[in-house]
Amino acid sequence: MTTSTTHLQENIMNILKHMEAAFIAAALVAVPASYLAGGIPDARARVHTAGSNAEAYAAAVATEGKAAVVVVSARRLDVGEKRDILLAAR
Structure with missing residues (x-):
C-alpha cells in the first residue's frame, strides 16, 4: 500500500470512530431525557x-x-x- 492509501484508511477509521462516539453521546442524552420528560405523548x-x-x-x-x-x-x-x-x- 502506498502512503496516501494508508493515510486515507486512517482518516476513514477516525471518522467512523468519531461518529460512533457522537452516536453514543446522543443516546446517553436522549434516553434519560425521554424518561424524565414522561415518554412520548x-x-x-x-x-x-x-x-x-x-x-x-x-x-x-x-x-x-x-x-x-x-x-x-x-x-x-x-x-x-x-x-x-x-x-x-x-
Whole structure:
C-alpha cells in the first residue's frame, strides 16, 4: 500500500470512530431525557370526513396497544398521467 492509501484508511477509521462516539453521546442524552420528560405523548389526529365525530376521532388516534389507520381514497392514475406528473417534476 502506498502512503496516501494508508493515510486515507486512517482518516476513514477516525471518522467512523468519531461518529460512533457522537452516536453514543446522543443516546446517553436522549434516553434519560425521554424518561424524565414522561415518554412520548400519544399521537394527535385530525379526522377529515363528512361525518367527523368523537368515535371517528377515537378510532384515528394511535395508542400503545393500537396503531393508527389511515385510509386514502382516490382514483388510480393511468400511465399517461403518471408520465406527465414525473416529467413536470423534473
